[in-house]
Amino acid sequence: xxxxxxxxxxxxxxxxxxxxxxxxxxxxxxxxxxxxxxxxxxxxxxxxxxxxxxxxxxxxxxxxxxxxxxxxxxxxxxxxxxxxxxxxxxxxxxxxxxxxxxxxxxxxxxxxxxxxxxxxxxxxxxxxxxxxxxxxxxxxxxxxxxxxxxxxxxxxxxxxxxxxxxxxxxxxxxxxxxxxxxxxxxxxxxxxxxxxxxxxxxxxxxxxxxxxxxxxxxxxxxxxxxxxxxxxxxxxxxxxxxxxx
Amino acid sequence: xxxxxxxxxxxxxxxxxxxxxxxxxxxxxxxxxxxxxxxxxxxxxxxxxxxxxxxxxxxxxxxxxxxxxxxxxxxxxxxxxxxxxxxxxxxxxxxxxxxxxxxxxxxxxxxxxxxxxxxxxxxxxxxxxxxxxxxxxxxxxxxxxxxxxxxxxxxxxxxxxxxxxxxxxxxxxxxxxxxxxxxxxxxxxxxxxxxxxxxxxxxxxxxxxxxxxxxxxxxxxxxxxxxxxxxxxxxxxxxxxxxxxxxxxxxxxxx
Numbered sequence: 001x002x003x004x005x006x007x008x009x010x011x012x013x014x015x016x017x018x019x020x021x022x023x024x025x026x027x028x029x030x031x032x033x034x035x036x037x038x039x040x041x042x043x044x045x046x047x048x049x050x051x052x053x054x055x056x057x058x059x060x061x062x063x064x065x066x067x068x069x070x071x072x073x074x075x076x077x078x079x080x081x082x083x084x085x086x087x088x089x090x091x092x093x094x095x096x097x098x099x100x101x102x103x104x105x106x107x108x109x110x111x112x113x114x115x116x117x118x119x120x121x122x123x124x125x126x127x128x129x130x131x132x133x134x135x136x137x138x139x140x141x142x143x144x145x146x147x148x149x150x151x152x153x154x155x156x157x158x159x160x161x162x163x164x165x166x167x168x169x170x171x172x173x174x175x176x177x178x179x180x181x182x183x184x185x186x187x188x189x190x191x192x193x194x195x196x197x198x199x200x201x202x203x204x205x206x207x208x209x210x211x212x213x214x215x216x217x218x219x220x221x222x223x224x225x226x227x228x229x230x231x232x233x234x235x236x237x238x239x240x241x242x243x244x245x
Numbered sequence: 246x247x248x249x250x251x252x253x254x255x256x257x258x259x260x261x262x263x264x265x266x267x268x269x270x271x272x273x274x275x276x277x278x279x280x281x282x283x284x285x286x287x288x289x290x291x292x293x294x295x296x297x298x299x300x301x302x303x304x305x306x307x308x309x310x311x312x313x314x315x316x317x318x319x320x321x322x323x324x325x326x327x328x329x330x331x332x333x334x335x336x337x338x339x340x341x342x343x344x345x346x347x348x349x350x351x352x353x354x355x356x357x358x359x360x361x362x363x364x365x366x367x368x369x370x371x372x373x374x375x376x377x378x379x380x381x382x383x384x385x386x387x388x389x390x391x392x393x394x395x396x397x398x399x400x401x402x403x404x405x406x407x408x409x410x411x412x413x414x415x416x417x418x419x420x421x422x423x424x425x426x427x428x429x430x431x432x433x434x435x436x437x438x439x440x441x442x443x444x445x446x447x448x449x450x451x452x453x454x455x456x457x458x459x460x461x462x463x464x465x466x467x468x469x470x471x472x473x474x475x476x477x478x479x480x481x482x483x484x485x486x487x488x489x490x491x492x493x494x495x496x497x498x499x500x
Contacts, residue, residue: 083493135447135450138443138446138447139447141443142440142443142444142447145440145443145444146430146431146440146444149431149434149437149440150433150434152500154500155433155497155498155500158497158500159430159494159497159498162426162430162490162493162494162497163426163430163444165490166426166448166490167448169486170447170448170451173451173479174447174448174450174451177450177451177454177455177475178450178454180454181454181458
């Protein structure tokens, strides 16, 4: 098998050019999917017979929660690649993931709390999924804090990569222990969110939004990666060829 | 500091017999060598700690004072405090263990001992395990021995105390191991206390959950074997993986 494509990914100018070329291919489909998903979810889908229009926040909440986990796994994978093959660009990818993931996690928490007000009668319920999401936010904050705390950039890359790998091993343990904890304390007021099969008119917008958020993450990641590579390579001569000041 | 330097030389001198490079030895001899190195590192840490007994008492005093806050802040009624006892014991033990983490690698990083460990040709993972074990013996075990007295002061009946001791003893093994990763990652960062808590506490939550549950069951006089076994599983997982991660983090800090 030809591994040239993989080795070329270690070269910052190549990755920069690739990111510039690929960004619109993710950004435009993301915009289309999210616009279509919002229109069909907020306008076309029928109101829920129990939750009324309140359920529509699901179309932002569920994709955010899904992305919060997916970004963490992406970040840890990139970090592991950086550790194993000592690939600087992989560390740049991991560094670019963290603020995006933290933002998705924050969005999932805020939309979850807003959903909780009409459904549970309170903004915050110690529900297992919300609690795990909160812990995930702390994992992101710890990762960013460690990265910011170490001055030498290469040490910051490698130390935070170890933390990301340790974190990804722990995420399932934390999730299941929190679920186990909550099954003991289950308050009777908590609404059962296990839904019977969702009708297609409600499900289709959700799938569109999931696809849109995933594409949005790719576009954001590529954009951040460009900035990250430029910042890291600011002393290199190829920068002058791609950026005209 | 001279005491410490003497000890490094002693520990490493025992390892570096002239002409016998550890790498050249056959595998079984190398394994015996690694165990001996870990044993020496463990003894060294214990000896150094007992020369500064003041530092050993700090986490215990902290545990006691955190416990004191709850009756003052909530209510002196023992019936209410008994309900809160598992939470108080575990939050106190968790914070006490966290407080002691700063000392785990700090002195050794400052005087170059960690660098010598990394250069010694011995398994750094084994040495990290020894250091973490010493840390548990010096903080986790004393905290576990103190936990029954804390519980007693919160109105827990004497029958529950052995269970509480056991739960904190097993759980604190996992806490020391998780903490060793955080302490190694924050080496060389100035004023790393807040960052160390931000890194360590989210990873410690499963220990807190299972530990508090085991304590609660022990207080209610029912079998607490289930959560205790989960705590032990976390400790075993920590023993297998945490020294590896801590050793990687120490190497990175020395780059």
